[in-house]
Amino acid sequence: MAAPPLALCAPRPAPRVALRPLRLLALLALCLPVWADCPCREPALCLPIRHRPDFEVFVFDVGQKTWKSYDWSQITTVAAFGKYDSELMCYAHSKGARVVLKGDVPLKDIIDPSFRASWIAQKLHLVKTQYMDGINIDIEQEVNCSSPEYDALTALVKETTESFHHEIEGSQVTFDVAWSPKNIDGRCYNYTGIADACDFLFVMSYDEQSQLWSECIAAANAPYNQTLSGYSDYIKMGISPKKLVMGIPWYGYDYPCLNLSEDHVCTIAKVPFRGAPCSDAAGRQVPYKTIMKQINSSVSGSQWNKAQQAPYYNYKDPAGHFHQVWYDNPQSISLKAAYIQNYGLRGIGMWNANCLDYSGDAIAKQQTEEMWEVLKPKL
Numbered sequence: 001m002a003a004p005p006l007a008l009c010a011p012r013p014a015p016r017v018a019l020r021p022l023r024l025l026a027l028l029a030l031c032l033p034v035w036a037d038c039p040c041r042e043p044a045l046c047l048p049i050r051h052r053p054d055f056e057v058f059v060f061d062v063g064q065k066t067w068k069s070y071d072w073s074q075i076t077t078v079a080a081f082g083k084y085d086s087e088l089m090c091y092a093h094s095k096g097a098r099v100v101l102k103g104d105v106p107l108k109d110i111i112d113p114s115f116r117a118s119w120i121a122q123k124l125h126l127v128k129t130q131y132m133d134g135i136n137i138d139i140e141q142e143v144n145c146s147s148p149e150y151d152a153l154t155a156l157v158k159e160t161t162e163s164f165h166h167e168i169e170g171s172q173v174t175f176d177v178a179w180s181p182k183n184i185d186g187r188c189y190n191y192t193g194i195a196d197a198c199d200f201l202f203v204m205s206y207d208e209q210s211q212l213w214s215e216c217i218a219a220a221n222a223p224y225n226q227t228l229s230g231y232s233d234y235i236k237m238g239i240s241p242k243k244l245v246m247g248i249p250w251y252g253y254d255y256p257c258l259n260l261s262e263d264h265v266c267t268i269a270k271v272p273f274r275g276a277p278c279s280d281a282a283g284r285q286v287p288y289k290t291i292m293k294q295i296n297s298s299v300s301g302s303q304w305n306k307a308q309q310a311p312y313y314n315y316k317d318p319a320g321h322f323h324q325v326w327y328d329n330p331q332s333i334s335l336k337a338a339y340i341q342n343y344g345l346r347g348i349g350m351w352n353a354n355c356l357d358y359s360g361d362a363i364a365k366q367q368t369e370e371m372w373e374v375l376k377p378k379l
């Protein structure tokens with residue numbers, strides 16, 4: 001059964017026709033549990049956001065209080081992947097931004113329709129009691145094309161969206177997909193079915209070296225051509241660009257080199273992943289703030305790879321071993337982000353907003369501002 005719309009409970013002029021006492025009591029009983037424990041300074045801040053922005057800026061937050069330093073003039077949605085923080089929810093709502101829950105579930109469980117229904121009910125309850133605005137479904141599990149999980153996943157997304165839209169007006173249900181629809185990391189999903197079934201897809205245009213089939217060498221986290229070919233493939237299969245939000249990385253990869261050649265080719269250890277002989281798992285993810293602190297002491301300084309349109313540098317660790325670090329900066333991000341306007345994508349977002357330096361140090365402050373600045377659509 002649908003809960004009464006929260007707006008019923010919002011302060012409003014006295015009704016012209018007096019409610020009969022019993023009816024009034026019933027209404028209060030329904031409203032009080034919702035309003036009595038709203039943690040925000042104004043109860044209205046507990047209302048879900050209904051406004052639909054023209055351009056999405058979809059931010060992943062992984063916890064703590066760095067969100068206080070984000071550029072809230074741009075943010076439209078925060079996917080709260082850290083511990084629930086009611087202060088973040090109140091603040092986001094005061095800025096008109098949505099806060100959505102993380103949704104993940106073992107896929108073998110969701111083959112059972114009744115399991116799906118109870119999972120959805122549980123997430124919906126959590127979202128309502130925490131005054132959130134929707135859910136971001138982040139299933140990155142392997143699915144074989146002819147397995148029962150294939151259709152069950154599409155059904156999960158469809159049923160989640162139906163429940164959420166029905167129960168919370170204006171709520172948002174989104175789904176995270178790999179950089180390409182070509183069964184990356186063994187994820188054979190019904191991408192068109194899933195896109196139809198939710199509000200939009202967040203395309204994770206990063207970790208694009210998760211499966212290296214030929215040379216085992218360090219490469220960009222999100223090379224320009226590879227990234228754009230992924231969007232073109234999603235669009236070619238019939239998914240509207242308005243259903244796609246471009247996800248960019250605010251982190252890079254630090255690869256220990258088995259050998260670093262004079263022309264900067266860094267050979268990496270063979271770490272297989274889902275059938276591929278080598279992967280980015282040979283490296284370690286590093287946040288942009290760490291990278292920016294390290295560049296000046298590196299042996300190469302910042303270099304630009306033209307073929308991949310991405311920056312990298314080489315450094316020597318205390319044991320004397322060479323490493324190569326590939327990352328994204330305002331230059332590489334703005335090249336990719338130009339595609340958003342050219343093809344009419346719905347917006348942009350990043351994994352994750354916590355990766356920048358919010359310490360307030362003068363150099364860091366400027367670098368951080370530049371990273372937020374390139375998210376803005378160019379006129």
Ligand SMILES: *[C@@H]1O[C@H](CO)[C@@H](O)[C@H](O)[C@H]1NC(C)=O
Pocket residue numbers: 142143144147
């Ligand atoms: C998918 O199929 C492969 C090869 O048949 C198998 O190794 C793998 O375990 C399967 N994965 C899942 C999630 O069922």
Ligand SMILES: *[C@@H]1O[C@H](CO)[C@@H](O)[C@H](O)[C@H]1NC(C)=O
Pocket residue numbers: 154190192193194
């Ligand atoms: C994908 O899902 C939609 C909606 O459930 C369905 O109509 C379509 O046949 C599915 N496509 C494939 C290739 O399974």
Ligand SMILES: *[C@@H]1O[C@H](CO)[C@@H](O)[C@H](O)[C@H]1NC(C)=O
Pocket residue numbers: 259260261262263
């Ligand atoms: C390793 O790097 C050195 C120095 O650049 C180079 O001379 C050598 O050919 C490389 N070895 C291999 C196996 O690539």
Ligand SMILES: *[C@@H]1O[C@H](CO)[C@@H](O)[C@H](O)[C@H]1NC(C)=O
Pocket residue numbers: 292293296363
């Ligand atoms: C690194 O060097 C560049 C160029 O000299 C300089 O602009 C930048 O401020 C330095 N960064 C740090 C963190 O010191």
Ligand SMILES: *[C@@H]1O[C@H](CO)[C@@H](O)[C@H](O)[C@H]1NC(C)=O
Pocket residue numbers: 225307308
């Ligand atoms: C990237 O794509 C452009 C245009 O299709 C092409 O000319 C270029 O060779 C590609 N670069 C690489 C490194 O694949």
